[in-house]
Amino acid sequence: MLAHYLTLSLRRMWRQRQVNLIRVVSLALGLASGLVIFLVVNYMFSFDRHHPHMNRSYWVVTDIKKENVMQTDAAPRPLAEVLRRDYPFVESATRLETVFGWTISVPAAKAGAEKKFNEARNVCFAEPQYFNHFLVEWVSGNPATALSSPNTVVISERYARKYFDNADPMGRTLRLDNRAELTVTGIIKNPPANTQLRYDVLISYATIPGLEQNGTMQDWEGLQSMCFVLLRDGTNPAKLTTTLEEIRKKNLPAARAAQFAYHMLPLADLNHERSGMAPRPVLYALIAVGLLLVLAACVNYINLATAQALQRAREVGLRKVVGSTQFQLIRQFLLETALLTVFAVIVSLVLVQLAMPLVNGTLAKQVDMLHPDISILDLFQPGGLKWFLALVAGVIVLAGLYPAWVLSRFSPTKAITGQLTTQTVGGFTIRRTLITGQFVLSQLFLIIVLVISAQLKYMQKVDWGFDHDRKLTVWLSRSTPAPFDQLRNGWLQLPGVEKVTYASDPPASPYNRPVPFSYHIPSRPEAFETRLRAADEQYLKTFGLALVAGRNFRATDTTAREVLVNETLVRQLGVSSADAIVGKTMRVKDEDRVIVGVVKDFRSGDLHQPVMPVTLVHDLRHTTMAVLTLSPNYPASTLKTIEAVWDETMPRQVYKADHLNDLLASFLNMERLLAGFVQAFACIAMAMSCLGLYGLVTFMAEGRAKEIGVRRVLGAKTRQLLWIFGKEFGRLILIGFLVAAPLGWWLTNGWLQQYAHRIPTNTWSLAATLGITVLITAATVLGHALKAAMRNPVEYFRTQ
Structure with a gap:
């Protein structure tokens, strides 16, 4: 009997190969997306689980x-x-x-x-x-x-x-x-x-x-x-x-x-708290996204299967007449679903394997992960195999059970005599709910994509408050004092080098640990802390930092007593004006220092933080980098000659240089990674939504065929017939939008709160999402709806 079922299933699948291809592609897209997410999450959860005595x-x-x-x-x-x-x-x-x-x-x-x-x-x-x-x-x-x-x-x-x-x-x-x-x-x-x-x-x-x-x-x-x-x-x-x-x-x-x-x-x-790269809430959110994408693929399968149900009415009727039970029919249809799912799994595994080099490379580059080796082979490890087989079994049940139950309930008399209607196979109620769910998912992803992309674009154009173009940072040894004057003079003689300064950090740095200091009472720290930068007298000129009061460092200060503070520090101290703080003493790093000037505010860290209190100390002993300003059209050989001067001056030290703009760009690595993942998921969600729409418009065309024929005979124009489809899909889009809009607004607004410098929350992303969804839906259903509306009405009456 099983061989008989298998033969019939393969014949039927081949006869409806076009529709089945759509089903397989839809399932494969959803499964591939879910598998990529689950493999990444599984890999993140595997960190440091191999050590002995983990439980204590x-x-x-x-x-x-x-x-x-x-x-x-x-x-x-x-x-x-x-x-x-x-x-x-x-x-x-x-x-x-x-x-x-x-x-x-x-x-x-x-x-x-x-x-x-x-x-x-x-x-x-x-x-x-x-x-x-x-x-x-x-x-x-x-x-x-x-x-x-x-x-x-x-x-x-x-x-x-x-x-x-x-x-x-x-x-x-x-x-x-x-x-x-x-x-x-x-x-x-x-x-x-x-x-x-x-x-x-x-x-x-x-x-x-x-x-x-x-x-x-x-x-x-x-x-x-x-x-x-x-x-x-x-x-x-x-x-x-x-x-x-x-x-x-x-x-x-x-x-x-x-x-x-x-x-x-x-x-x-260790990998999920404090210095870890994968916080648990992020991983749980990824799991939820993966499940939603797999569920959306199952929804597509159900829509396409039930849309073709009327074409199998006679087959079901004859099977029941010759003695087939409802359970036998369900088993037959579930076998077809299982075969299609196996094909979809094979296609999804190929897609996952093709995607893995990109995923591994992205994780290594954006998250600073050590040569990740995520592979589809992880699915066949004991732990991975359990959830993989459970996922495949769940897909077969979710995608196949409802269509099999609907088909197996057909009345044999009505099925053979052609009296079945769309209401017999479930009507629009469930199908509308499923399509609306897909609209919710796709529109939610669109809202998130638009907001993340806009925030990323805003962050890339932010004013840092200092000059950062054409800056080359050369890292100094922490242990061996550098011959500062010799290096500076050697570099300034090179064509293409305009300025040289020494510092512990550029104005904006990822190493931004707060330091306590005292101002009002020398023995008692202030209620807030400052960010410290060691710098020389060329620092302000090199980075284009402006003084609002006082003066710059003097080169003759060799005791590291002179400091500059920014406007934010002055405001938080409650000092009346910038001029009033010049000449006063502050105690920082266990030494009394003199404030000789106030610098205009600049950003000292990434854009999650507001402008923080900053103190610049005239202290060459604690500088860790030289920052060279290159001319706008510096010769191609400049970078090599800069290294040559280093090798000649400090032959026992390793030369290591980076462009400052690359450092600032690294602040956005996580945002780029998030934007890339969400964009990919949004495209997949929209693709599956389009496939679901194809199933629904097919179902509508078959279910309302006689109505369309009658309307055409009575003189209805094509645009009036198209409105039958447009009204239905417009209502579903609107319902989906009413669910997705507040949810997307809440999620994106909460995500934006982590940034001190963020785009304003407004309705442009919601309006754009609705417009994009309408356009994509129209492009998806218009061709099929137009074909149904322009069909010869005689053909409708012959087939009804």
Whole structure:
């Protein structure tokens, strides 16, 4: 019997191949969209799930409570040592510190040149307990002793090849920022892509005291390290919470203790909280979008299947006459749906595989993810296979059950004698509801696309308050003082270089941590904090910053006493005018400094924040970059000659340069990623909506054929007949809009609130959405409706 059903189903599918092709394409689009989303979400949830003892591993983080609560991903340096020394319920505690912008050099071999690498993000200081806490596969070396001594280092296989080519790295030497010689004591496997702990170079934590001033290792107010705790089996996690509170009160002065709060988070939340790249609400929202797109594809299938139901009336009637039961007919029609779904799944898998390189590349570029390797093969892993098979089964049931139930209920007498009408196969009620749901989905996506695109365009054109074109940032070594005058004079002699300034940051920077300061009472910090920039006397000129009071830095100030503040800081202090603050003293970074001028406001961070209080300190010792202004038509060789001057002046340092506009553009990476995803989903939702409209207009043409024929005989014009279709679809569009508009307004308005500088909320996006939907709907249904309206009425009467 099953073979008989299969043969009949294949014959029927081939006979209606045009309609079935539309069904398969519709299902494949929805499934492909859902699968891409589910694969990305599944990958994000897989981060750092491979470590042992996940159920008792915790991450300790700190909140700083001042004018606002600032969440950090770090903890004080002494915390891990105190936990593992004084509290027996802690099986292990480990700390690590990520290194940014340090130089690692490979000393020259007998007949070679020294290699230099500027490293960021993949290098950290770690303790030996790191290897007990996290899953690390060893190639060579002893995990117990590899990082127990100062000036030792463990590297991954790929970094072993990067530094030493094919030579054996064990026992070789690496130079850390020209400040320490490190001996390679171990080789480990490359870290997996799905981890936030993506470290290829692990330097012994015991090396830090030799690099820094005395006392920093016992600093309870600084937040330099990440702290991870492994509890003993059976320990109540609440005990760690109580202990952290006890440690905070014991080791911090009462006045400062109130400004800090320690929290413990499960290790599984490393990719979803604080410094993680995938907050859980975002992932849950993506899952909802994926389900909606798959549901929209099922709706299309139902519409197309029921629109063709009348064509199968005689077949159903004859089957019932010869003895087929309703259950047998449902099984037959579900088999057809299953076959079409299998074809759709195959097509969707091909589409997903074609999309994966683009998805992986986008994630790596926009989210700074380490070479993601998301693949359709993830669907066939034990975890992925369960939800994939459940999804396919759900699609078969959702898409096939209702049409099968409708067809199997036909009266055999009416079916054979041609007395069935559209009311017999469910009328418009369910179909209207389904199409309206698709209009809601597509219009909601359109509203979101228009608002995100407008906000992104607005952010790209925002006035930063300083000159940022033709600026090249050259990164300075943190450890070796640069010969500032020699570098500046060498660069200014090059054709194409107009200005040179030294600074810790450009005016707008992603590294924008607030710093406490005192003004009114030297011993008491102000209620708000300032953003600090170290700069030289050329800073204002280079970035086109205007003074509103006072003067610029003097080159003769070598004690870093002179500071400039911006207008916002003056206003928040409650000082009557900018001139009134000039000459006054403020205490910042534990030193008394003199305010010599007030600078016009500029943006110091991304556009999520308003203009913040900023303080510029005349301090070359803490500058980390040189900013060169290039002439409008600088020669093509300028960038190479800039590097040549660097290599001649600082031959042991790595040259690393970026254009400032690229840095400012990086502030918009998340918005670009979001806009790209939403635009793609909106296009897919509209495509599936068009396919659904095709099903409904087909159903209307068949169901109202006699009415159209009568109207034509009585003299109705084509435009009057078209109004039959236009009135129906116009009503559905309007109903969908009335649902989508307030929902879209609420979602986009809430999203815009995170930006201090945002587009005004108005009705233009709603009006544009309605107009676009009307145009797309008209383009979709006009051809089919026109064909039905212009058909010879005699043909309608013959077939009814």
